């Protein structure tokens with residue numbers, strides 16, 4: 001496994017690889033590091049489907065708001081490299097902020113509408129930062145496939161839209177969320193949780209499972225379903241809801257207030273962001289028209 005920090009080295013390795021193995025598929029797994037089994041599942045999928053797999057590790061300042069956790073975001077390069085190697089990665093690109101942004105970029109990739117709600121609303125500018133850095137990574141590596149986790153379902157919808165709108169020649173591969181044994185979605189930010197908060201954080205996946213059942217009830221409206229979800233989450237005293245929304249997926253529009261969700265013709269997403277102290281967790285579930293979970 002090669003580990004590099006500069007754009008020059010990355011371009012050199014990508015060109016050489018493409019010249020020597022022109023028929024090999026190239027896979028890209030973009031991450032912010034502090035890797036866990038969720039990331040490992042993306043790496044293994046890339047390894048299974050591509051001849052050459054690139055992992056990027058970069059905590060991208062552009063996607064963090066001024067009062068967010070950029071400075072204290074967990075980092076452990078040594079552990080990440082060992083995990084990457086074990087999971088079939090061929091090249092790790094781990095640039096510094098200076099390398100990626102030698103000066104403040106004057107160009108930004110802004111994706112509208114699909115960013116109006118959920119994390120786009122509660123983290124203003126977040127998806128401009130994501131769109132910009134992911135575009136840079138796509139240009140630098142020119143992957144055939146790029147692997148993203150459905151834990152960040154809005155991110156998948158936003159990047160798919162960017163790729164479609166800009167004709168970027170990459171296939172976006174959405175990957176299922178990997179969970180702890182009690183149902184909590186794996187996330188680098190889980191390490192911030194106090195033992196009490198960690199125990200209560202199971203309420204997110206519980207609320208999603210309940211929503212999956214509740215949406216099957218005839219006549220269930222968006223407001224009623226959202227109220228049920230909020231009630232479940234409120235049972236955890238440390239939980240503070242940022243959002244709990246039921247939306248059309250992947251358009252991320254609001255279904256009309258009167259619609260009977262049990263008969264809804266499109267995919268629905270139940271999306272949650274819940275704070276435990278200063279730690280903000282997200283999770284979601286895709287539902288089909290009869291309330292069953294949709295697998296990606």
Ligand SMILES: Nc1ncnc2c1ncn2[C@@H]1O[C@H](COP(=O)(O)OP(=O)(O)OP(=O)(O)O)[C@@H](O)[C@H]1O
Pocket residue numbers: 030031032033037038039041042147148149150151152175176177178179185186187188189190
């Ligand atoms: N539990 C998971 N299962 C599958 N994929 C995941 C999981 N958690 C993160 N990913 C995916 O890994 C990629 C990199 O995510 P990132 O490095 O931000 O990790 P994270 O654990 O989501 O961190 P954070 O705590 O910052 O949300 C994204 O495509 C993300 O959706």
Ligand SMILES: CC(C)(CO)[C@@H](O)C(=O)[O-]
Pocket residue numbers: 030031032058060063130133134152155
């Ligand atoms: C896609 C990404 C690596 C861009 O910084 C980040 O948003 C993430 O880790 O999901």
Ligand code: BAL
Pocket residue numbers: 032063064152
């Ligand atoms: N996985 C999303 C990256 C972020 O929280 O900034």
